Amino acid sequence: xxxxxxxxxxxxxxxxxxxxxxxxxxxxxxxxxxxxxxxxxxxxxxxxxxxxxxxxxxxxxxxxxxxxxxxxxxxxxxxxxxxxxxxxxxxxxxxxxxxxxxxxxxxxxxxxxxxxxxxxxxxxxxxxxxxxxxxxxxxxxxxxxxxxxxxxxxxxxxxxxxxxxxxxxxxxxxxxxxxxxxxxxxxxxxxxxxxxxxxxxxxxxxxxxxxxxxxxxxxxxxxxxxxxxxxx
Amino acid sequence: xxxxxxxxxxxxxxxxxxxxxxxxxxxxxxxxxxxxxxxxxxxxxxxxxxxxxxxxxxxxxxxxxxxxxxxxxxxxxxxxxxxxxxxxxxxxxxxxxxxxxxxxxxxxxxxxxxxxxxxxxxxxxxxxxxxxxxxxxxxxxxxxxxxxxxxxxxxxxxxxxxxxxxxxxxxxxxxxxxxxxxxxxxxxxxxxxxxxxxxxxxxxxxxxxxxxxxxxxxxxxxxxxxxxxxxxxxxxxxxxxxxxxxxxxxxxxxxxxxxxxxxxxxxxxxxxxxxxxxxxxxxxxxxxxxxxxxxxxxxxxxxxxxxxxxxxxxxxxxxxxxxxxxxxxxxxxxxxxxxxxxxxxxxxxxxxxxxxxxxxxxxxxxxxxxxxxxxxxxxxxxxxxxxxxxxxxxxxxxxxxxxxxxxxxxxxxxxxxxxxxxxxxxxxxxxxxxxxxxxxxxxxxxxxxxxxxxxxxxxxxxxxxxxxxxxxxxxxxxxxxxxxxxxxxxxxxxxxxxxxxxxxxxxxxxxxxxxxxxxxxxxxxxxxxxxxxxxxxxxxxxxxxxxxxxxxxxxxxxxxxxxxxxxxxxxxxxxxxxxxxxxxxxxxxxxxxxxxxxxxxxxxxxxxxxxxxxxxxxxxxxxxxxxxxxxxxxxxxxxxxxxxxxxxxxxxxxxxxxxxxxxxxxxxxxxxxxxxxxxxxxxxxxxxxxxxxxxxxxxxxxxxxxxxxxxxxxxxxxxxxxxxxxxxxxxxxxxxxxxxxxxxxxxxx
Numbered sequence: 001x002x003x004x005x006x007x008x009x010x011x012x013x014x015x016x017x018x019x020x021x022x023x024x025x026x027x028x029x030x031x032x033x034x035x036x037x038x039x040x041x042x043x044x045x046x047x048x049x050x051x052x053x054x055x056x057x058x059x060x061x062x063x064x065x066x067x068x069x070x071x072x073x074x075x076x077x078x079x080x081x082x083x084x085x086x087x088x089x090x091x092x093x094x095x096x097x098x099x100x101x102x103x104x105x106x107x108x109x110x111x112x113x114x115x116x117x118x119x120x121x122x123x124x125x126x127x128x129x130x131x132x133x134x135x136x137x138x139x140x141x142x143x144x145x146x147x148x149x150x151x152x153x154x155x156x157x158x159x160x161x162x163x164x165x166x167x168x169x170x171x172x173x174x175x176x177x178x179x180x181x182x183x184x185x186x187x188x189x190x191x192x193x194x195x196x197x198x199x200x201x202x203x204x205x206x207x208x209x210x211x212x213x214x215x216x217x218x219x220x221x222x223x224x225x226x227x228x229x230x231x232x
Numbered sequence: 233x234x235x236x237x238x239x240x241x242x243x244x245x246x247x248x249x250x251x252x253x254x255x256x257x258x259x260x261x262x263x264x265x266x267x268x269x270x271x272x273x274x275x276x277x278x279x280x281x282x283x284x285x286x287x288x289x290x291x292x293x294x295x296x297x298x299x300x301x302x303x304x305x306x307x308x309x310x311x312x313x314x315x316x317x318x319x320x321x322x323x324x325x326x327x328x329x330x331x332x333x334x335x336x337x338x339x340x341x342x343x344x345x346x347x348x349x350x351x352x353x354x355x356x357x358x359x360x361x362x363x364x365x366x367x368x369x370x371x372x373x374x375x376x377x378x379x380x381x382x383x384x385x386x387x388x389x390x391x392x393x394x395x396x397x398x399x400x401x402x403x404x405x406x407x408x409x410x411x412x413x414x415x416x417x418x419x420x421x422x423x424x425x426x427x428x429x430x431x432x433x434x435x436x437x438x439x440x441x442x443x444x445x446x447x448x449x450x451x452x453x454x455x456x457x458x459x460x461x462x463x464x465x466x467x468x469x470x471x472x473x474x475x476x477x478x479x480x481x482x483x484x485x486x487x488x489x490x491x492x493x494x495x496x497x498x499x500x501x502x503x504x505x506x507x508x509x510x511x512x513x514x515x516x517x518x519x520x521x522x523x524x525x526x527x528x529x530x531x532x533x534x535x536x537x538x539x540x541x542x543x544x545x546x547x548x549x550x551x552x553x554x555x556x557x558x559x560x561x562x563x564x565x566x567x568x569x570x571x572x573x574x575x576x577x578x579x580x581x582x583x584x585x586x587x588x589x590x591x592x593x594x595x596x597x598x599x600x601x602x603x604x605x606x607x608x609x610x611x612x613x614x615x616x617x618x619x620x621x622x623x624x625x626x627x628x629x630x631x632x633x634x635x636x637x638x639x640x641x642x643x644x645x646x647x648x649x650x651x652x653x654x655x656x657x658x659x660x661x662x663x664x665x666x667x668x669x670x671x672x673x674x675x676x677x678x679x680x681x682x683x684x685x686x687x688x689x690x691x692x693x694x695x696x697x698x699x700x701x702x703x704x705x706x707x708x709x710x711x712x713x714x715x716x717x718x719x720x721x722x723x724x725x726x727x728x729x730x731x732x733x734x735x736x737x738x739x740x741x742x743x744x745x746x747x748x749x750x751x752x753x754x755x756x757x758x759x760x761x762x763x764x765x766x767x768x769x770x771x772x773x774x775x776x777x778x779x780x781x782x783x784x785x786x787x788x789x790x791x792x793x794x795x796x797x798x799x800x801x802x803x804x805x806x807x808x809x810x811x812x813x814x815x816x817x818x819x820x821x822x823x824x825x826x827x828x829x830x831x832x833x834x835x836x837x838x839x840x841x842x843x844x845x846x847x848x849x850x851x852x853x854x855x856x857x858x859x860x861x862x863x864x865x866x867x868x869x870x871x872x873x874x875x876x877x878x879x880x881x882x883x884x885x886x887x888x889x890x891x892x893x894x895x896x897x898x899x900x901x902x903x904x905x906x907x908x909x910x911x912x913x914x915x916x917x918x919x920x921x922x923x924x925x926x927x928x929x930x931x932x933x934x935x936x937x938x939x940x941x942x943x944x945x946x947x948x949x950x951x952x953x954x955x956x957x958x959x960x961x962x963x964x965x966x967x968x969x970x971x972x973x974x975x976x977x978x979x980x981x
Binding site: 053081082088090096107108111132134137 | 619628630633637638640641644645647648880881884885886887888889890891973974976
């Protein structure tokens with residue numbers, strides 16, 4: 001199994017204000033799978049994503065990628081883990097404001113010993129003619145494409161997407177989802193996508209529904225459709 | 233209803249306590265120093281001015297060869313003066329100092345008891361406080377004079393010796409080697425009287441209105457005195473350095489400290505403005521919402537202006553309290569370390585309040601107000617959209633893509649934080665100027681002392697009271713005359729004119745009737761070149777002289793003019809073969825001391841640097857320390873802003889997998905590059921600023937000191953700066969490490 005999530009528990013606060021966000025999550029994902037994590041606000045999906053991404057600690061349980069357990073890693077090893085295996089895409093893009101579009105993608109490329117060609121990615125993402133612009137000169141969709149470019153340029157094993165279309169309109173959202181789908185097909189990365197949008201589950205290989213910190217549903221989507229055919 | 237936004241002040245103060253405390257400490261320290269010096273200086277000047285009446289300071293003194301009989305005294309007093317015996321003995325002590333001993337005065341030039349008691353027994357002596365301090369003498373100690381052991385009963389200040397000039401013609405007073413003292417009449421009479429000086433002080437029956445009238449009265453009195461008796465010495469008070477120098481000299485340093493205060497406040501105001509701009513950027517959406525809800529620009533400007541103004545006001549209050557208490561003592565000690573001043577009372581000083589409180593508040597207000605005004609020109613919508621750039625759309629400038637991404641990243645960080653880095657560069661320059669001042673000043677004095685032998689015109693320069701022949705073959709006659717410069721930058725000073733004998737072995741110039749050389753010190757200090765015309769004036773007459781300078785003579789320690797002796801004698805209406813001095817490389821032993829007005833040796837020329845070092849040397853380490861603290865403060869606060877401003881980007885690249893070393897290489901190394909580059913590249917500018925500052929400072933003093941700062945001093949500053957930055961970088965790296973990755977997730981809008 002490529003990605004193994006075992007007995008993950010996480011709480012915030014203490015005493016009366018204690019909230020158990022994750023109450024024991026067990027999950028296994030194959031390489032190249034698109035997994036959509038659904039659930040209402042506070043269900044724990046983003047927290048789970050952050051724990052997989054090594055930017056948050058679990059109270060107990062572990063994450064294992066190809067047999068490497070994050071729980072055994074110190075800060076330095078966790079940095080290496082993110083560097084080697086992960087690409088991150090956020091709802092609000094988180095681009096470096098003082099770097100231009102190409103440089104933002106190069107920031108990702110720098111981390112890899114064998115990065116993809118930056119210009120190719122710029123062309124694939126339709127950003128080539130905007131490569132010298134700063135993020136604030138682009139639309140939301142274009143900024144999100146840049147964020148995707150930054151994430152995929154190092155050809156990560158896992159692409160973690162936290163509400164990647166949350167701030168985008170319908171058409172742009174579909175473009176972005178299509179792009180993620182294309183990247184997944186082309187490079188075979190495992191995609192874990194957190195979303196509120198129930199319709200997006202239709203493009204997933206696996207759908208996981210979280211509520212109150214536990215997995216309520218975990219199933220393979222046998223009626224998977226392409227992102228271009230999504231509607232909501 | 234009070235503006236609810238005001239409730240943020242305490243929270244803002246708490247959340248950024250470190251920054252406010254550090255900035256406050258700096259403002260407090262600077263205000264305390266300036267306030268202390270201004271209050272002490274002013275109070276002492278008032279006490280000094282009042283001392284003329286309080287201690288009945290003489291209008292002058294003259295010395296006779298012998299004790300005047302009653303008839304002569306009566307005859308002299310008919311000239312509208314009252315005479316007071318002020319005889320003294322000048323004795324060498326066993327600690328290699330010279331003490332001028334008087335009988336305790338009760339009528340004129342009265343003595344101020346600083347501590348202990350006036351002598352009441354024959355074997356007791358009260359000596360000048362500063363001279364005692366400099367020679368580690370205290371009440372109860374004994375000194376041996378004329379083989380007699382005397383106990384120090386008290387420490388005193390003699391009001392006619394507030395600056396311890398042994399001779400009126402000395403270039404500088406000497407608190408270490410020369411002192412004054414009083415004894416009881418009985419004790420005084422037990423000392424050997426073979427070297428007694430029959431000095432008489434006089435007071436006019438009618439007080440002269442000013443120095444010009446004092447000069448006229450003194451000239452008339454001298455004329456009548458010369459008709460009645462032979463004089464050994466004649467010094468009117470207006471011309472007596474021992475009385476006047478203190479009044480003229482005190483307060484010069486206030487100017488320098490004041491200047492530093494305003495520069496420091498301006499820099500801190502910029503730091504405030506930058507941090508406030510940073511806060512505005514962070515709170516842009518809130519500001520936009522408040523503006524959209526009806527808050528006026530003025531209300532918000534007042535809100536963001538309040539903290540810097542409050543911090544400055546609070547700092548000014550604390551600074552002034554410290555200024556009137558701790559620093560006042562410190563400043564008074566500094567003045568007491570140079571002058572033999574009487575006791576004084578601390579006086580409220582309105583000017584000091586304006587200088588240390590009102591002006592800093594105005595500087596702080598203006599800088600912050602105009603920066604805030606420009607920030608708040610944007611519409612509420614622009615704030616809500618976080619679109620705070622002045623230009624419509626900020627374009628990215630192109631960087632050569634052949635440059636590696638990390639280098640380009642660093643360059644982008646530098647350009648992004650340009651206002652911070654410009655302030656850092658200005659701060660580094662200023663801090664370096666302060667640090668350099670702390671080490672350049674002693675270096676210049678050392679250089680002056682070291683170069684004295686080669687800069688002296690001769691080993692012994694004799695000024696005679698009248699022409700006296702000598703058999704000494706080394707001696708070469710010259711005529712000396714003294715004029716004053718016209719007022720330049722608010723100061724005038726004495727210029728020594730030398731009428732040089734033909735084919736001089738001491739002044740290597742072939743003079744003809746039109747040749748006028750000025751010393752290189754003159755040329756440098758007053759920016760005069762060959763071909764220029766200089767104008768000098770008589771000190772107490774309305775008479776000016778013009779000289780066309782034909783050359784510069786390499787003499788860097790004195791303000792002097794050299795010309796042919798005959799030409800000088802003619803110009804000042806002396807006899808053709810008149811002379812009143814000798815250059816000599818050997819001591820002249822065949823002229824009686826009574827005909828010698830003064831002898832200038834290397835030691836005399838060194839008095840200026842020795843005294844400056846003694847009185848100001850201790851302050852130099854303070855300057856150096858202020859410079860380092862200022863350097864660290866500016867860089868710490870501004871580099872902190874760079875990291876804080878980029879915390880979300882830092883958080884993001886952490887998520888991407890950058891390690892701390894790589895992140896430090898992007899965000900801490902850029903500051904390092906700017907700091908180290910500005911440390912090194914601005915050195916020539918710092919050197920120029922220092923030269924101008926010190927030249928201005930030395931301008932206030934008689935004579936000249938060449939500006940010279942050895943390369944090692946600059947290297948020391950650079951190394952100190954780099955080490956100091958190392959400490960800051962350590963804290964910045966720690967801060968980068970502490971930025972949580974969650975920042976990239978939660979701070980998004």
